[in-house]
Amino acid sequence: MERPAPTEQMSLPTCACGLTPHAPSCAPRSEHAGGRSSESRTDIQGLRAIAVAAVVAFHLWPGGPTGGYVGVDVFFVISGYLITSHLLRQPGHGGGRLLDFWARRVRRLIPAASLALLVTLAASVVWLPLTVLGTAAREVIAATVYVENLRLALTQANYLDVDQPDWPAQHYWSLSIEEQFYLGWPLLLGSAAWLAARVARGRRPPENFTRWSAVVVTGAVVAASLAWSVQKTATDPAAAYFVSTTRFWELALGGLLAAVLTVRAMPRARAVRAGLAWAGLGMIGWAVVRFDAETAFPGAAALVPTVGACLVIAAAADGLRGGPGRALAWRPVQWLGNASYAVYLWHWPPIMILPYALGRSLTVIESVGVIALTLVLAALSQYLVEDRLRWHPVLVRSRRLTFAMLASCVVVVAGAGAGVVAYADAAERTESAAFEAAASRAGSCLGAGVVRDPACQDLGLLMPPQVALKDKPAVYADGCVNKEPFIARNTCTYGPDAAGRRIALVGNSHAGHWVPALEKALWSERWQLTTYVQLACYTVDQPLVLEGAGVSENCQKINKWAVGSIVNGGYDLVIMSNRTHVPLAGVSPAGQQAAAERAYRDTLRAFTGAGLPVLVLRDTPAMPDSVPHCIAKHPDDLDSCGGPAGVVLRPDPLAAAARADDTGLVSVASVDHLVCGERCGPVIGGLIAYSDRSHLTTTFARTLAPEVTAAVRGALTR
Numbered sequence: 001m002e003r004p005a006p007t008e009q010m011s012l013p014t015c016a017c018g019l020t021p022h023a024p025s026c027a028p029r030s031e032h033a034g035g036r037s038s039e040s041r042t043d044i045q046g047l048r049a050i051a052v053a054a055v056v057a058f059h060l061w062p063g064g065p066t067g068g069y070v071g072v073d074v075f076f077v078i079s080g081y082l083i084t085s086h087l088l089r090q091p092g093h094g095g096g097r098l099l100d101f102w103a104r105r106v107r108r109l110i111p112a113a114s115l116a117l118l119v120t121l122a123a124s125v126v127w128l129p130l131t132v133l134g135t136a137a138r139e140v141i142a143a144t145v146y147v148e149n150l151r152l153a154l155t156q157a158n159y160l161d162v163d164q165p166d167w168p169a170q171h172y173w174s175l176s177i178e179e180q181f182y183l184g185w186p187l188l189l190g191s192a193a194w195l196a197a198r199v200a201r202g203r204r205p206p207e208n209f210t211r212w213s214a215v216v217v218t219g220a221v222v223a224a225s226l227a228w229s230v231q232k233t234a235t236d237p238a239a240a241y242f243v244s245t246t247r248f249w250e251l252a253l254g255g256l257l258a259a260v261l262t263v264r265a266m267p268r269a270r271a272v273r274a275g276l277a278w279a280g281l282g283m284i285g286w287a288v289v290r291f292d293a294e295t296a297f298p299g300a301a302a303l304v305p306t307v308g309a310c311l312v313i314a315a316a317a318d319g320l321r322g323g324p325g326r327a328l329a330w331r332p333v334q335w336l337g338n339a340s341y342a343v344y345l346w347h348w349p350p351i352m353i354l355p356y357a358l359g360r361s362l363t364v365i366e367s368v369g370v371i372a373l374t375l376v377l378a379a380l381s382q383y384l385v386e387d388r389l390r391w392h393p394v395l396v397r398s399r400r401l402t403f404a405m406l407a408s409c410v411v412v413v414a415g416a417g418a419g420v421v422a423y424a425d426a427a428e429r430t431e432s433a434a435f436e437a438a439a440s441r442a443g444s445c446l447g448a449g450v451v452r453d454p455a456c457q458d459l460g461l462l463m464p465p466q467v468a469l470k471d472k473p474a475v476y477a478d479g480c481v482n483k484e485p486f487i488a489r490n491t492c493t494y495g496p497d498a499a500g501r502r503i504a505l506v507g508n509s510h511a512g513h514w515v516p517a518l519e520k521a522l523w524s525e526r527w528q529l530t531t532y533v534q535l536a537c538y539t540v541d542q543p544l545v546l547e548g549a550g551v552s553e554n555c556q557k558i559n560k561w562a563v564g565s566i567v568n569g570g571y572d573l574v575i576m577s578n579r580t581h582v583p584l585a586g587v588s589p590a591g592q593q594a595a596a597e598r599a600y601r602d603t604l605r606a607f608t609g610a611g612l613p614v615l616v617l618r619d620t621p622a623m624p625d626s627v628p629h630c631i632a633k634h635p636d637d638l639d640s641c642g643g644p645a646g647v648v649l650r651p652d653p654l655a656a657a658a659r660a661d662d663t664g665l666v667s668v669a670s671v672d673h674l675v676c677g678e679r680c681g682p683v684i685g686g687l688i689a690y691s692d693r694s695h696l697t698t699t700f701a702r703t704l705a706p707e708v709t710a711a712v713r714g715a716l717t718r
Contacts, residue, residue, distance in 0.1 A: 004474060009275075018115075019292070019601070021216055021283075024146040033157070036695060041316070041318055042318050042325070042329040043277070043312065043317045043318050043324070043328050044078060045328070045333075045334050045337030045338055046324075046328025046329065046330075046333050047074065047078060047313070047328065047337075047399065048075065048337035048338075048340040049328075049333045049334070049336035049337035050071075050284065051072075051075055051340070051638075052076040052336065052344060054070070054073075055069075056343065056374070057676065059347065059355075060351060060362075060370060064656070065267040065288045066293070067287050067290060067291025068288050069291060069297075070284065070291060070304075071305075073250050073302050073309075074306070074308075075174070075340075076174075076177075076250035077250055077253055077254040077257075077306050077310060077311070078309065079178055079181070079254065080181070080185075080252055080255040080258075081254030081255065081258045081310075081313055084185070084189070084214070084218065084254065084255035084259060085258040087101070087185075087187070087189050087190075088259065088262055098186050098187070101186050102183075103399045105171055105179075105405045106240075107391075107396070107405075108386070109175075109341075110405070110406055111343060111385050111409065112381050112382070112385050113175065113345060114144070114410075115171075116345040116346060116416075117143060117144060118412070118413055118416060121136075121137065121140050121416055121417060121420060123349065123631035124136045125354045125356040125420060127353050128353065129356065129466075129632035130166075130427055130465070130632070131466045131628050131632040132165060132167075132597075133420065134420075134421055134425060134428070135426065136169065137149075137417045138417070139151065139167040139168070139172075140168075140169045140413065140417040141171040141413075141414050141418065142169075142176075143172035143176070143415045144170075144413040145410065146175065146179040146180065148169065148172040148173045148177040149174070149176040149177050149242040149243065149702065150176070150244070152170065152242045153239040153241075153242040153243045156238045156241070156515050162288055165626070165629055166352055168349040171344070171347075171348040176244075177244050177247050177248075177251075177252070180244050180477060180688070181244075181248060182462055184253070185251070187413040188221070189217065192214060192217040193214070195213065203670050209534050211259065212263060213260045214259035214262070215259045215263060216235060218258075219256055219261050221248060221249065221255075221656070222249045222252045222253050222256050224249075225246065225248045225252060226300075229245075229298050229302070230299045230300050232245075232246050232296065233246065233296050233299030234296070234299070234548065234549040235485065235549045235550065235551075236484075236485075236548055237296065237297075237548060238549045240298065241297065241298065241301070243426070247298060247367075253306050253307075253310060254309070257340065258272075259316060261314070265711075266314055266315070266316065269318055270321060270322065271322065273315040273316065273320055274315070274317065274321070274323035274324075276312075276314060277311065277315035277317040277320070277323045277324050277325075278314035278323065279308070279311055280308040280309060280311030280313075280315065281308065281312060282308070283304050283311070284304075284305050284309065285306030286304065287301075287304045287308070291304075307359040326492055329598075339382055341374075341380065341382075341386070342379070342382040342386060343353060343374055343375065343378045346373075346374045347371075347383065350374065350433060351370060356633055359634060360611055362520065374714075384595050386662075389405075389439065390457075397494065428464075431464040431467065432464065432466075432467050435462055435464055435467055438462045438686075438688075439462060439699070442685075442686060446459070446685050446686055446687060446703055447686070447689075447702075447703030448671070448675075448684060448700070448707075449685055449703050450685030450686070451685060452706070456685070460683075460686060461631070461683050461688075463686065463687050463688045464684035464688065465628035465631045465688065466628070466632070467688075468628040468631075468687075468688035468690070468697050469628045469629075469692075470691070471691050472513075472695070472698060472700045473512055473516050473698050474513045474515065474516075475533060479492070480512070480532045481509070482533065482534045482535065482558060482706045484536070484548060484551050484566075485548060485550060485551045486537065486551065486554035486558045487554065487650075489558070490531070491530055491532060493528060493529065493531075494518075494528070494530075495522035495526075496517070496522070496523060496526055496528045497522065497528075498526075499526050499528030501525075501527050501528070501572045501573065501716055502527075502569075502570065502572050503527055503529045503530070503571060503573045503575060503712070504529075504530050504532060504571045504574050504575070505529055505530070505532065505575045506533075506539055506563070506568040506575070506578050507534075507577045507578040508534055508536055508539075508561050508579060509535050509580050510578055511533055511575070511617075512531065512533045512622065513696040514575070514577055514617055514696075514701065514708060515529070515531070515701075516698045516699075516701040517701045517702060517705045517708040517713070519702070520705060520709075525709070525712075527712070530571075532562040532565065532566065534555065534559065536582055537555035537558065537559065537564065538560050538578035538579065538582065538654075539578055539603050540596065540599035540600060540603055541599065541602060541603065542585070542595075543556060543565075543584070543586070544582045544584060544585060545582060545583045545584070545585050557674055563603060563606050564611070565612045567606060567607065571612060572613075572716060573612070573614075573615060574607050574612050574717050575616075575617060575656075575715075576603075576604075576614060576617070577617040577618075577619065577654070578619065579619055579622070579694060580596050580619070580652065580654065584596060584599070593651060593653055594653075596653035596654075597653040597654075597660075598657075600653055600657035600664055601657045601661070604666055606666075606705070608666060611665075612665070613665045614658070614665060614666045614667070614715075615669060615711055615712060616666065617708070618654075618655040618668060618669065618670040618671075618672065619655070620671070620678060621643070621645075621650075621675060621694065622650060622693055622694040623641065623642060623643060623648055623682060623690060623693045624648070624693075625641065626692045626693055627682040627689070627690040627691075628690075628691065628692070629690060631683070638681070638682055638683050639679070639681070642682045643680060644678065644679055644680075645676040645677070645679060647681045648676075649676055664718065666718065667714065667715050669708065670706065671704050671707055671708075685703065687699055687700040687703070
């Protein structure tokens with residue numbers, strides 16, 4: 001599964017002062033009307049600008065800075081450093097100070113974030129189709145309560161969701177991680193300081209114990225979270241990208257730097273500091289240019305941009321001769337760094353929504369226009385909302401009103417999101433009911449029946465795209481499939497208990513989508529069907545290139561189990577079907593087809609050697625994009641959601657291996673003539689044929705029952 005495009009994160013423009021003799025000093029921030037720190041570090045603002053520019057460029061032009069997503073990691077370090085510096089500078093402990101800390105975060109972050117979500121939700125209602133609108137609103141709700149990263153960790157790990165689009169509020173995943181960090185980090189540091197004070201009682205000076213306790217605690221968090229990140233990235237990369245525990249070490253790394261600088265000053269030598277700053281920028285730049293979607297991330301690879309950020313911060317390059325301070329202090333760079341949080345909030349929704357509004361992908365000029373729009377919205381929201389409420393005297397004086405504002409924002413945005421969800425669900429139910437009535441009136445002239453019977457009329461598009469999205473076979477809801485890391489051994493049996501013939505269905509998800517085509521025949525013919533379905537893991541005894549430590553080995557093991565269970569299971573027939581889309585390990589691209597065919601021959605021999613007849617169902621087309629989403633985006637150009645048969649109807653090595661079998665026990669059935677001519681269309685006989693790029697919708701698969709049933713009857717006579 002390709003990693004979803006990451007998004008960046010900004011942190012609080014707090015002043016980091018007094019930590020080293022070389023860091024610029026600044027007065028403590030005074031939170032009253034118009035109160036500002038007297039000066040702040042321009043190098044950190046410049047670092048923010050570099051990071052946000054990399055991320056925005058990556059999102060607009062993914063083929064450009066392929067590693068631009070590391071900007072989020074740079075921001076995590078900055079956040080951890082500045083927040084930890086702030087906490088370590090505050091004398092005393094207690095609930096009041098913690099509440100003050102959180103109140104400042106609320107005033108700084110929540111109003112602008114809530115406004116951006118409301119505008120995004122409104123734009124979604126206007127321009128997004130129902131295939132996307134309900135989920136987009138649910139993402140807004142998750143973003144409002146800062147659990148978007150956890151929602152994405154669950155959905156991105158779902159094999160059947162890999163073809164789903166990105167969502168307009170998806171970029172709040174990084175904000176969610178940061179807010180979760182803000183909740184727990186002050187408690188952890190405060191507990192460590194309290195414990196250090198207890199241990200240091202009666203000794204002089206107790207401050208040393210407090211400072212070293214911060215170093216120990218932050219170091220422990222970095223070590224534990226980094227180790228877990230490396231492990232999780234290796235075993236479950238889709239979830240590892242979003243879960244908080246694999247990312248906390250990046251914020252804690254910035255905190256560790258802040259804690260270390262309270263007990264050990266940086267070297268005074270200007271040349272050393274300048275070298276550190278340039279080296280840090282070089283590490284960040286290298287990651288931006290060289291990392292890509294194939295990089296195992298976050299894991300150990302995230303050390304490159306995060307350590308680079310630490311070097312830049314530690315060097316304190318402001319005004320440093322020979323360092324990057326002058327470039328980082330350039331006024332446009334400083335403006336972008338200061339507005340980076342607002343730029344973050346506004347850059348992603350236009351990228352996601354405008355293609356739906358325009359009915360096509362953004363051009364280069366339009367992408368530049370998105371940047372201009374983002375900068376305008378960022379400037380307005382920062383001036384009119386962010387800065388005004390952050391320093392509003394009434395809010396600054398009252399924690400109660402600040403938290404009341406927080407509650408109001410959550411209620412308003414989440415309530416609006418819930419309203420949109422209810423609207424989308426109701427509209428979906430209405431359209432689903434209308435479709436069912438139309439399908440019932442069509443009778444046999446539906447789906448493949450229209451192609452099969454020349455007397456049937458073309459029905460146009462009857463099935464709503466949002467219905468097609470959810471029109472998946474029962475094997476998923478019934479828990480029949482085996483998912484990564486392929487530890488479970490799930491099977492399901494359909495049909496009568498007193499069956500005359502027992503059939504085994506084996507393969508990956510493209511075996512599972514044939515079950516609806518057999519449902520009626522199981523009862524009318526007294527057949528019993530048992531499934532052996534492994535998602536993505538097609539039925540060969542060879543290692544596949546699957547993400548996650550041990551997943552490829554487990555795929556081989558589960559295939560051996562499935563084949564062995566079928567051979568020894570007393571079945572009368574084996575039905576096989578696979579999508580052969582995952583590369584075989586250690587095989588060149590040019591040799592994949594031939595190697596897969598040889599591997600399938602071995603699997604077929606395992607069945608035929610036991611005297612079992614095998615029916616291979618030739619694989620179905622794989623469209624360029626998710627068909628329901630494409631149709632929702634281009635309802636007047638359905639043909640654009642299909643493709644030439646020579647492109648989308650790919651060679652099937654399993655079918656090729658079956659045709660080469662000489663035992664007389666293997667047969668091949670194909671529905672190519674029903675789903676493709678010169679082109680393979682997305683809509684056949686009024687039905688959307690695919691629930692994503694390649695899986696058949698249940699309703700359409702049922703219209704293929706005559707051909708599939710006849711093929712099974714024939715195979716059972718072998």
